Amino acid sequence: MISLHLHIFIDIVGSLAVIYITFQAVRTGRSIALRNRDIIFYRYLYYQAITLFVFASGRAFGHIIKRILLLTDNQDIWALLSPLSGGLNTLTFIAFSLIALMYSNVQDVNRQIDELITERRRYKRLFDYKTKIFDSMYFPAVVISEDYKILDVNRRFVEICKDKNKAELIGKNCYEVTHSSSVPCLSEDHPCPIKKVINEGTTEVVMHRHRCPEGDRIFELHISPVLFGEREVKAVIEICRDITEILKEQAEKERLRKQLFQTQKMASLQTLIAGIAHEFNNLLVGIMGNAELILNMPADAGIRERVEKISSSSQRAAELIKKMLYYQSAVHSEKQPFNLKVFLLDFQKFVHSIKPEEVDVKFILDIEDLIIYGDPQSLNDAFINIVENAFQAMIDGGRLDIEVRKTIQDGKPYVMLAFMDTGEGIAPENLDRVFDPFFTTRDVGSGTGLGLYVAKGVVESHDGKIVVESTQGEGTRFTVYLPYKD
Amino acid sequence: MLFRILRFVFFVSICLFPSNVLAVQEHGGAEGLLSHELAHLFFAFSVTYLFVKISLSKEKKKSPYRELRMASLFFIIWNVITFVTHISREYMDKSQFQGLYLRVDNMASILWYTGSIVEHIFIVLACWYFLKALYRIKDVTGEPVDLPVNRKEL
Numbered sequence: 001m002i003s004l005h006l007h008i009f010i011d012i013v014g015s016l017a018v019i020y021i022t023f024q025a026v027r028t029g030r031s032i033a034l035r036n037r038d039i040i041f042y043r044y045l046y047y048q049a050i051t052l053f054v055f056a057s058g059r060a061f062g063h064i065i066k067r068i069l070l071l072t073d074n075q076d077i078w079a080l081l082s083p084l085s086g087g088l089n090t091l092t093f094i095a096f097s098l099i100a101l102m103y104s105n106v107q108d109v110n111r112q113i114d115e116l117i118t119e120r121r122r123y124k125r126l127f128d129y130k131t132k133i134f135d136s137m138y139f140p141a142v143v144i145s146e147d148y149k150i151l152d153v154n155r156r157f158v159e160i161c162k163d164k165n166k167a168e169l170i171g172k173n174c175y176e177v178t179h180s181s182s183v184p185c186l187s188e189d190h191p192c193p194i195k196k197v198i199n200e201g202t203t204e205v206v207m208h209r210h211r212c213p214e215g216d217r218i219f220e221l222h223i224s225p226v227l228f229g230e231r232e233v234k235a236v237i238e239i240c241r242d243i244t245e246i247l248k249e250q251a252e253k254e255r256l257r258k259q260l261f262q263t264q265k266m267a268s269l270q271t272l273i274a275g276i277a278h279e280f281n282n283l284l285v286g287i288m289g290n291a292e293l294i295l296n297m298p299a300d301a302g303i304r305e306r307v308e309k310i311s312s313s314s315q316r317a318a319e320l321i322k323k324m325l326y327y328q329s330a331v332h333s334e335k336q337p338f339n340l341k342v343f344l345l346d347f348q349k350f351v352h353s354i355k356p357e358e359v360d361v362k363f364i365l366d367i368e369d370l371i372i373y374g375d376p377q378s379l380n381d382a383f384i385n386i387v388e389n390a391f392q393a394m395i396d397g398g399r400l401d402i403e404v405r406k407t408i409q410d411g412k413p414y415v416m417l418a419f420m421d422t423g424e425g426i427a428p429e430n431l432d433r434v435f436d437p438f439f440t441t442r443d444v445g446s447g448t449g450l451g452l453y454v455a456k457g458v459v460e461s462h463d464g465k466i467v468v469e470s471t472q473g474e475g476t477r478f479t480v481y482l483p484y485k486d
Numbered sequence: 487m488l489f490r491i492l493r494f495v496f497f498v499s500i501c502l503f504p505s506n507v508l509a510v511q512e513h514g515g516a517e518g519l520l521s522h523e524l525a526h527l528f529f530a531f532s533v534t535y536l537f538v539k540i541s542l543s544k545e546k547k548k549s550p551y552r553e554l555r556m557a558s559l560f561f562i563i564w565n566v567i568t569f570v571t572h573i574s575r576e577y578m579d580k581s582q583f584q585g586l587y588l589r590v591d592n593m594a595s596i597l598w599y600t601g602s603i604v605e606h607i608f609i610v611l612a613c614w615y616f617l618k619a620l621y622r623i624k625d626v627t628g629e630p631v632d633l634p635v636n637r638k639e640l
């Protein structure tokens with residue numbers, strides 16, 4: 001007599017082990033078969049795994065249930081179940097065998113698989129190659145479908161969208177990513193040419209402002225059509241050229257060009273003025289001298305009157321010429337060190353002495369003793385010109401604030417003198433012409449248009465600068481910056 | 487073609503005419519031991535055929551054929567053992583089983599006892615190699631190429 005304990009134990013362990021292994025085989029077989037639908041061999045193996053699993057389950061059922069039923073004295077039930085379990089077993093044998101016979105021609109099976117795998121590898125290599133090219137492009141590029149979905153992006157595009165990776169970008173709407181908008185770009189200044197490119201098959205170039213993590217950037221987009229496959233799902237490829245810096249550079253260049261043009265114009269104008277002024281002065285001396293001579297001679301009253309007119313007109317002309325010539329002398333005057341505070345206290349007194357009744361003047365002198373290198377006389381004339389203009393702009397009264405303090409401009413120390421009035425202001429179109437010589441809005445004869453021209457010349461000859469800001473109807477602010485030595 | 491027809495006829499005949507000669511055994515009764523034993527033979531035949539085919543091909547050392555070959559080898563052995571075990575059961579007497587004890591007094595009972603234990607080792611090995619073959623395939627084929635635009639959209 002031998003005990004069947006070991007026998008039963010092995011029966012149970014063995015049956016369970018086979019169930020586990022065949023279950024794993026089914027899972028693996030399924031994933032292989034699904035991923036390689038074109039390889040029938042793998043499908044056969046999958047089916048075989050299933051038959052093995054069914055076999056294992058049926059067998060375990062047979063072995064384990066049998067034990068339980070026999071031990072619990074239920075022979076009759078086992079007699080009923082046994083043929084079912086056994087029959088299932090038999091069927092799975094046959095199924096497994098048949099499938100084995102089907103693929104047993106290993107040579108053929110292998111050739112088919114090798115071909116498919118080689119083809120797949122070749123395709124993968126080609127795919128990698130194309131991806132690398134796409135990723136190596138210097139310009140960010142994005143492929144967008146007809147319905148504005150992002151299909152693909154290259155490495156550079158991912159780089160400019162620093163907060164998202166490639167997987168996050170693909171499938172998103174393009175307008176969400178580049179414009180943080182919830183609708184496609186429809187506005188006039190930001191037209192979206194995708195539909196046009198798809199319909200007409202042309203390449204379009206547009207400028208778009210794109211939202212990037214570190215701020216808006218301007219892109220020049222080159223959008224070309226892409227045809228995918230035979231089913232012709234249409235898409236576009238958008239190559240984005242960041243032109244933010246280029247635009248900035250262009251604007252800067254334009255500004256410099258204008259500035260240069262302006263200085264050149266001024267320089268030639270100055271020589272012209274100086275030349276004409278001298279010539280006219282000589283001519284005037286002749287006219288005035290002769291007029292004097294005639295007036296000293298006995299003449300009839302009618303002629304006297306005419307000659308007096310000639311004389312007074314020539315005098316006015318001489319004064320104008322003096323002003324014109326003054327510019328030269330003011331700009332080229334001798335410079336020496338002087339105390340700005342002392343100068344300004346004198347200037348303050350003078351301003352108060354010439355101010356009209358209806359205007360309030362307030363000085364804020366926020367400086368201690370400060371040495372400026374320059375010509376106090378011409379600076380005084382320049383500031384008086386500015387102050388006079390302010391008074392003239394405030395015929396009906398107002399307030400002039402003159403504030404002086406130290407500032408830093410481009411890292412260098414400057415004294416800032418601000419002249420703020422509450423007068424009529426300057427029309428925007430005149431704003432950059434007020435410093436031009438002979439520019440005046442006053443009646444003929446009452447203004448020469450040389451005041452600010454002189455002021456600017458004087459300030460610039462001191463290596464300073466003068467700027468104007470104005471709001472029409474509210475007032476004007478002239479700000480003078482003069483460099484000083486610490 | 488002839489082979490296929492024979493295969494089919496064989497399969498159908500086994501299913502349609504189960505023998506009930508040897509009743510009261512595991513593969514007896516309504517099922518019939520004969521059909522089961524024939525199925526074992528067919529199983530043994532087909533895996534032998536596969537074993538030979540792989541052995542003759544130059545792929546026999548390559549995965550997954552190496553593993554499949556091992557699996558078929560163990561399936562063959564398992565078939566032989568179970569075949570013998572089933573038959574030896576026929577020559578045993580019902581009275582030899584006494585609860586959880588077996589009276590071992592003839593050749594049949596020795597064969598049955600050892601056979602039904604050893605059988606497990608070989609079926610586990612066979613299935614294990616079969617699973618290994620699948621794992622090897624999974625390793626080689628790997629993930630399908632990851633298209634940025636999935637095939638469906640194209």
Ligand SMILES: Nc1ncnc2c1ncn2[C@@H]1O[C@H](COP(=O)(O)OP(=O)(O)OP(=O)(O)O)[C@@H](O)[C@H]1O
Pocket residue numbers: 385389390391393421423424425426434435439440441442446447448449450451452453476
């Ligand atoms: N504070 C101001 N408020 C309003 N307009 C001003 C002011 N300062 C200057 N302007 C405008 O700038 C123009 C040019 O001024 P500028 O001092 O050069 O010449 P002018 O005052 O017209 O003539 P002049 O100084 O010879 O009397 C003025 O005609 C005036 O229109």
Ligand SMILES: [Mg+2]
Pocket residue numbers: 385388389451452
């Ligand atoms: Mg003036």
